[in-house]
Amino acid sequence: MASGKTLTISVMDPPYESATTTTVLRVMDAALRKGHNVNVFAYEGAVALPLRTQVPHPNPIKGTTAEEQHHPITSAFISALFEAAAASGAKLDWVNCGMCVDERGATEWVDGVRRGGPGDFAKFAQESTNTVVIGTR
Amino acid sequence: MVFDADEGLEEAPRPTRDPAQFATLAQDLAGAGNQVTFFLVQNGVLASRKGAKADALRSLTGTRGMTVLADEFSLRERGIWRDKLADGVETAGIDQLVDLLITDGCKAVWH
Numbered sequence: 417m418a419s420g421k422t423l424t425i426s427v428m429d430p431p432y433e434s435a436t437t438t439t440v441l442r443v444m445d446a447a448l449r450k451g452h453n454v455n456v457f458a459y460e461g462a463v464a465l466p467l468r469t470q471v472p473h474p475n476p477i478k479g480t481t482a483e484e485q486h487h488p489i490t491s492a493f494i495s496a497l498f499e500a501a502a503a504s505g506a507k508l509d510w511v512n513c514g515m516c517v518d519e520r521g522a523t524e525w526v527d528g529v530r531r532g533g534p535g536d537f538a539k540f541a542q543e544s545t546n547t548v549v550i551g552t553r
Numbered sequence: 554m555v556f557d558a559d560e561g562l563e564e565a566p567r568p569t570r571d572p573a574q575f576a577t578l579a580q581d582l583a584g585a586g587n588q589v590t591f592f593l594v595q596n597g598v599l600a601s602r603k604g605a606k607a608d609a610l611r612s613l614t615g616t617r618g619m620t621v622l623a624d625e626f627s628l629r630e631r632g633i634w635r636d637k638l639a640d641g642v643e644t645a646g647i648d649q650l651v652d653l654l655i656t657d658g659c660k661a662v663w664h
Contacts, residue, residue, distance in 0.1 A: 419655070421655050423651070423654055423655055435558070435595040435596070435627075436558060436595065439558065439594055439595060439624075439627075442626065442647045443647060443650065443651060443654070445647075446647045446648050446650070446651045447651045447654075447655070450648070450651060450652075450655075452651070452655055545655055545657065546654050546655060546656075546659055546660070546661055547661070548654065548661045548663055549663060550663045551663070
């Protein structure tokens with residue numbers, strides 16, 4: 417059941433480099449499952465989080481296959497967030513910063529992600545119950 | 554609502570003085586009459602252990618209007634069990650965090 421409340425999160429951590437990514441995805445997931453709308457403004461390295469070209473890899477040293485490794489893929493997590501939103505009746509609006517995308521050539525995203533800019537973030541913040549800005553180090 | 558994900562609340566190792574200053578900010582906010590939740594997450598939970606040299610955190614747990622919470626997931630990842638937490642630190646799940654974040658009038662600051 418949608419709550420009508422909205423949480424906006426800006427994030428700039430790229431995949432696989434910081435525990436912050438895990439924390440942010442956990443917060444988004446919990447909020448969506450509670451029926452809260454979630455807006456995401458991804459900038460800098462965070463625009464790589466929803467890249468559809470990510471693939472799980474095997475571990476040749478251990479001799480394990482990609483299936484056995486079950487390596488986490490952030491784009492799959494983000495697709496799951498969109499599914500969680502659909503299930504609860506909430507809305508996930510994920511905006512990838514266009515300039516950050518162009519700088520990195522990071523243009524192929526999972527379904528649901530859209531291109532935008534800082535103006536989207538300003539609008540998000542104005543319309544949200546709360547906004548959390550997560551910088552990186 | 555203030556988050557601390559930095560290990561620097563503990564005195565050693567301490568890459569910067571920022572976390573201690575962040576704790577001071579939280580204390581000042583509480584002192585001004587605000588209800589403050591100091592939420593420890595990721596390496597920030599290291600300071601929540603009994604015996605940790607974390608004077609900045611110790612000063613928070615005795616502050617009127619201040620609640621200090623440590624993320625259960627981050628604690629489990631680091632093998633820190635509830636009975637090892639310092640007095641005044643409570644554990645919280647991600648659902649509780651979201652409930653706090655979505656409260657009208659709450660302002661969140663991430664460190």
